[in-house]
Amino acid sequence: MFRFLKTQYRLQQTEEKRAVYKEKLRSYCPKIITPEQYEEITGEKFENDSEV
Secondary structure (H helix, E strand, C coil), X not given: CHHHHHXXXXXXXXXXXXXXXXXXXXXXXXXXXXXXXXXXXXXXXXXXXXXX
């Protein structure tokens, strides 16, 4: 699943589409992917807004 999500992220052609996909990936943390995997896919640190 991780490899699939990483490939899908790379295939997004525009920044707008990547931003939408990042939000989708954020919803997968931590149930489907780990925060570390999110960071590896997007290059950004995962920050959980619900803990604020």
